[in-house]
């Protein structure tokens with residue numbers, strides 16, 4: 060493929076699929092990674108741009124004494140109440156879009172030719188994200204592997220993980236949107252690196 064062209068890659072996958080790991084590997088190949096989860100965390104951290112709106116919509120108890128959103132309380136709330144989830148997304152997603160666009164412009168200005176948008180909810184967003192990217196790269200694994208990885212990573216109880224998984228697009232829906240799939244199942248990290256190197260080469264990295 061032409062190494063001079065600009066590639067905008069939408070990287071997505073279910074919770075614990077390995078998106079951030081793949082994003083980190085693509086960054087090592089020279090991609091500029093724009094991480095929607097990290098931006099979402101920054102706007103809900105102490106002094107973040109979403110804090111005032113969150114306190115207004117959910118009550119001041121949803122903001123801790125440090126001025127950051129109480130993430131555990133919010134997780135417990137939104138994955139049990141679809142209305143609350145929509146309300147939080149309506150506050151956070153426009154900010155994420157705005158900061159994403161700023162970071163993408165900065166990446167282009169500093170000479171990057173491959174931009175990777177790490178967006179957990181790319182498929183769920185319908186056309187909103189898909190029309191902004193040239194290719195959709197899905198990191199895929201079984202639901203059981205998702206559970207095991209998330210439990211090992213942050214000790215979330217399995218019923219909480221399952222609640223999140225059921226609120227996300229299904230594996231089949233995600234695969235139906237994919238232009239490229241990284242099958243991150245029964246692979247050790249070296250084997251994953253090899254798959255990512257192949258994908259990176261296809262995008263001029």
Ligand SMILES: CC(C)(COP(=O)(O)OP(=O)(O)OC[C@H]1O[C@@H](n2cnc3c(N)ncnc32)[C@H](O)[C@@H]1O)[C@@H](O)C(=O)NCCC(=O)NCCS
Pocket residue numbers: 073074075095096099100103130131133134137144147148151155178179180223226227
């Ligand atoms: C629910 C929150 C408080 C949980 O925080 P926590 O620190 O436990 O997890 P973290 O932010 O690292 O997210 C982990 C994963 O949860 C899943 N997840 C997060 N938000 C959502 C959501 N709105 N719908 C479905 N899955 C979600 C994603 O797979 C994500 O990668 C937080 O994720 C949040 O503020 N979510 C709303 C904003 C959002 O939609 N973020 C997703 C991408 S912009």
Ligand SMILES: Nc1ncnc2c1ncn2[C@@H]1O[C@H](COP(=O)(O)OP(=O)(O)OP(=O)(O)O)[C@@H](O)[C@H]1O
Pocket residue numbers: 072073074075076077078079080081096179208209212243244246247248251
């Ligand atoms: N092939 C693999 N072998 C072993 N561990 C892996 C592999 N892929 C990912 N992991 C581990 O699984 C966990 C989840 O991976 P990662 O954080 O990249 O997923 P994610 O899709 O970004 O998750 P989330 O949506 O929750 O942010 C991490 O601890 C990571 O190190």
